[in-house]
Every structure is written in structure tokens, then in C-alpha cells.
Ligand code: SAM
């Protein structure tokens with residue numbers, strides 16, 4: 001059994017921890033690329049290691065990237081780079097991922113592993129608040145409707161603002177995944193039951209889930225993988 005079990009178990013939403021472990025041991029860890037394992041292990045000791053994408057959620061992302069044959073991707077919220085490295089490893093040679101994070105320091109924890117994996121050239125890292133960075137990208141009309149895939153995993157209070165930008169940046173038929181949309185299951189809990197550290201984004205996530213469910217521009221699947229992932233395809 002993997003030594004990082006404890007951290008990972010607390011990320012899953014399945015009622016049975018043994019069942020979550022079964023998925024990881026049977027289908028996920030044996031197929032997880034070595035550089036991703038290395039990055040996951042390098043992140044495990046970091047004080048905010050819980051923020052990293054769980055490998056089962058990553059496996060679903062990799063499948064979506066392949067299904068849409070993603071050549072141009074964008075990520076909002078990099079942290080140490082698990083989902084970023086996963087994307088860079090999955091998209092073909094000569095393809096690009098634009099990655100935005102206010103914090104370059106945590107990206108640099110994963111960077112040596114990304115470089116060793118030979119995919120650093122696929123990454124354009126932008127150290128910035130995400131909203132102005134997205135607006136800057138939209139200033140260039142060539143970016144409109146040009147992205148095949150987007151992963152949004154930064155400040156949850158801005159998810160709807162990010163969504164509005166993604167509806168312009170994505171191709172019709174492109175996919176955007178919003179992460180943590182079940183917020184450790186707190187979306188159905190009354191406030192007094194929500195742990196202090198989760199209170200801030202509970203309501204914004206609930207509001208985002210409502211808005212995106214009512215958005216005719218997307219096809220939606222709210223998957224209960226990881227901490228919940230709202231998977232959207234741009235319809236028009
Ligand atoms: N996707 C990452 C992974 O797989 O490890 C995890 C991302 S972590 C949950 C959220 C990241 O969003 C943090 O690195 C944080 O610095 C960044 N972030 C938070 N608010 C932001 C903002 N307004 N603009 C840009 N980045 C932001």
C-alpha cells in the first residue's frame with residue numbers, strides 16, 4: 001500500500017475508504033506515469049499538499065484530454081504542478097499549455113521534475129492573478145475559440161468569472177473542467193457542520209454549481225471523482 005494513503009484518502013468522496021483505496025491500487029497507481037508519481041511524492045511533504053490533484057481525478061483528466069485530442073490547453077491554478085505535468089505529458093509534441101498561478105514558488109517545487117520529464121517546453125507559465133491574465137489572453141483575437149481543454153482549480157469565488165472567459169477562449173466542442181465542485185461534500189451541509197477551513201468557498205461553490213447547471217452554452221457532467229469535477233463541453 002502506498003505511503004501517501006492518508007492524504008489521498010481524505011481527498012476522496014467515496015463513503016468507503018477501502019473502496020477508494022481499491023480504485024487507486026487497482027486502476028490508478030499501476031498506470032500513473034513515473035514523473036507524476038515523483039511529483040506527487042515531492043508534494044506530499046508540503047504544508048498545502050491537500051491542494052494537489054488526486055491521481056484518480058488526474059486519470060479522468062488525461063482521458064478527457066485524449067478524447068478531445070487536446071493540442072492547446074490552459075490551466076488556472078498550478079500549485080506544484082500535478083495537473084500541469086499530467087497535461088503536458090498527455091498532449092502531443094509541439095503542443096502548448098498556458099498555466100496561470102499567482103504563486104511561482106510552488107510551481108518551482110515541481111519544475112525540476114517537469115524539466116526532467118522533458119515537457120517544460122510545452123508550458124507557458126504566467127505568474128499572475130488569473131482574471132487579468134485571462135483578459136490579457138483575450139486581447140489577442142487569435143486566442144478566441146482556440147483552446148481545446150481548460151482546467152480551473154484556483155480561487156473558487158471566481159469560478160463563474162473564469163467560466164465567462166473560458167466560454168470565449170474554448171473552441172466549440174472544447175472541454176473545461178472545474179475542480180472541487182463538491183467541496184469535501186460540504187455543499188449539502190448546514191453551516192455549523194462545515195469545518196472552519198472549508199467555510200470560505202462553500203457558498204461560492206454552491207452558487208457556481210447552480211449557475212453552470214443553468215448555462216445553456218455547455219453540456220455538463222458533474223462527476224463525483226476526487227473532490228467533485230464539473231465537466232463542461234462548450235456547445236456554441
Ligand atoms: N491544479 C493544482 C495541482 O494539480 O496540484 C492545484 C491547484 S491549487 C488547488 C490552487 C492554486 O491556485 C494555488 O497554487 C494558488 O496559488 C492559485 N491561486 C489562487 N487564487 C488565484 C488567483 N486569483 N489567480 C491565480 N492563481 C490563484
Ligand code: CA
Pocket residue numbers: 051052053153179180
Ligand atoms: Ca483542486
